[in-house]
Amino acid sequence: MVVGLASDHGGYLLKEDIKNHLEERKIQYIDLGTYSEESVDYPEFGEKAAEAILSGKCDYAIVFCGTGIGISIAANKVPGIRCAVVSDVFSAKMSKAHNNVNILALGGRVIGKGLASEIVDAWLDTEFIGGRHERRVQKIHEVENKYLNKK
Ligand code: RB5
Numbered sequence: 001m002v003v004g005l006a007s008d009h010g011g012y013l014l015k016e017d018i019k020n021h022l023e024e025r026k027i028q029y030i031d032l033g034t035y036s037e038e039s040v041d042y043p044e045f046g047e048k049a050a051e052a053i054l055s056g057k058c059d060y061a062i063v064f065c066g067t068g069i070g071i072s073i074a075a076n077k078v079p080g081i082r083c084a085v086v087s088d089v090f091s092a093k094m095s096k097a098h099n100n101v102n103i104l105a106l107g108g109r110v111i112g113k114g115l116a117s118e119i120v121d122a123w124l125d126t127e128f129i130g131g132r133h134e135r136r137v138q139k140i141h142e143v144e145n146k147y148l149n150k151k
Contacts (some may be wrong), residue, residue: 011063014106061103062103
């Protein structure tokens, strides 16, 4: 499993913490930037994470901004992406089990590294249940396709 990591300046420090955590767990990652606390625009990094998944470079991605909100909205604009902002362990598990989220978004100014690490573990270690949830996830993408095909 390869995990892509991308952040703006507001999520940069938490991204660095999660890199250390993934290294401890021996999980392979690709750091897609940003590489300092210098101000950047989160949509570019949400797109980079989404693109890394669509190209097959990564299996999953974790994105970070100040709240997790802006970068998750940006990532969700890319067809095929299901990105959720999560601040608790229960939602992290459900986001995989029921929604098969392929990008997890975390707020660097919202949660600390301890909770963030537990959230990442819960999300990575949970399997998608499928069944009726597969049907619902398909319906999400039917909505996406309906509006994509409308010019
Ligand atoms: C940047 O100041 C901040 O707006 C950004 O990190 C994020 O929180 C946006 O949703």
